[in-house]
Amino acid sequence: MNFKNAIALSTFLIGSLSVFAQIEDKRGIVAKGAELVKVKDGFSFTEGPAVNRMGDIFFTDQPNDKIYKWSAGSNKVTLFKEGTGRANGLYFQLDGTLIAAADLKNELWAIDQNTGKETVIVPSFKGKKLNGPNDVWVRPKGGLYFTDPLYARPYWEGIRSKEMEQDGQHVYFLSSDRSELFRVTEDLTQPNGIVGTPDGKHLYIADIGAKKTWKYDVMEDGYLTNKTLFCEMGSDGMTIDEKGNVYLTGKGVTVFDRNGTQVAHIPVPANWTANVAFGALDRKTLFITAMDAVYTLKMKTRGVW
Template sequence: MKKTLLTGILFSTLLLGSNYLHAQIDDKKGIVAKGAELTKVQDGFSFTEGPAINRQGDVFFTDQPNDKIYKWNPNSNQITLFKEGAGRSNGLYFQLDGKLIAAADLNNELWEIDPFTGKEKVLVPSFRSKKLNGPNDIWVRPKGGLYFTDPLYPRPYWEGIRGKESEQDGQHVYFLSADRSELFRVAEDLKQPNGIIGTPDGKTLYVADIGDKKTWKYDIQEDGYLTNKTLFCEMGSDGMTLDDRGNVYLTGKGVTVFNSRGEQIAHIPVPENWTANVTFGALDRRTLFITAMGSVYTLKMKARGVW
């Protein structure tokens, strides 16, 4: 009896295929396109991270352990290699001028990469003459300047004591001014900040404290400082994005979506042990692009991503 039941379940799962996964999507507010199914674009990577969209709708993402940056073309649905020797980049984000900002983990730096030549320039080599923990995720605000998180994740390719202990006095969030003349901390009371995203009007910043399983909301000041720290939801996140309805997308076990009041409205399961990051791709920004372990996925959306 048990064997027959199990066989039936397995057969039904195989028969339904991706429809079986789609049936598990919890979408209370209709943010996913009608009939859309989660699609695996490609696998065979080691650990995908840092998806970032350019003005053409292409998504650049990293395979961090393999030290590479890839590019996904939404028109052809093809993935091509953009850069080898990427400084073990993790998070990525495009500036308005088209330059790609990368959290280059190899030497605990922040890079600027030319999108045509792939040539890099170090923007932030250190803070107060000490190595950063390892810049992780980035958000560039509309008026210029950028925020990045600096958690500590000891890497096997770091040598000596640097691979075990932080040179900084904690794990913080930093702001780099548009003219690159100022670098300062804007949040020093978090346990392990990771995911970060801001609203398109440049007024609000969300920071996920993955170590404390919380996501916080801040008001952004003209000079880059943050005020009015408010608990957004009781969930941390690896990577984050926003849609045009003000919903916030958090990652970890699949993708969990909260409205602007911090209420959960959707959950998108992803058949991997971990979902690292997410963004909206394609020219119309209605394709959710998901990096998860050794694979990348897409899902057609009704909601639209914001620039």
């Protein structure tokens, strides 16, 4: 997401949670008595939370070109990497490799979780730069999907700062052996958030430009079929829990059940909530990135990985 556009997109009031901003929870997905906890602030625009096997969350401070790590055991935030290619969305592969949507040069990176060393795995598409890879989801059986909207960045130079080289804003699939890269959608306005079901059979894509989220069936070869409207709301980032509830972001966190019915809303004291993921070893801590701060909320339901 463009951190400047995010401010304009939201009219949600800044301030502490109050009587008129209570958590709405129709299905009991939030732990009883749980309250939103600010873990750390002082960032510019937090994004891309991704959970590793131990339940630690890695997230980005996109304008400052840094990736941080929240350690679930200690509840501490430490710097993981500087010089991240202006990483935005993140997601872990099963082997522990961190995939990053790095839009400094509009690339997709693979980052070693232990050393921080990066490898460019997608430099372009058909000889042209991508618009700006934004969010990523790794399929359980291998391969990954990423969204490629256009959010003009102040650090881009020349014509690329004004015009995109691709013919639209699309979603792509990269095969597990990284030999195949192809588009899986070409009819969306501005795809942003993306997440799939733990069985790998369905994929949700938020078209933030059209204010809609779509659900697709995932084919064995990576292509998508059976596009159906999930809900009349777009999203920046998204996650899913064990019950199939889908968590969308923007003005706080809004939760829909597997049928697309809104079942919860979690207010967040920020102009914009960019992304969300389940962390901790039991996957019962909702980790929220929102502008200059990151938050946690204890949940009754469990996230999937």
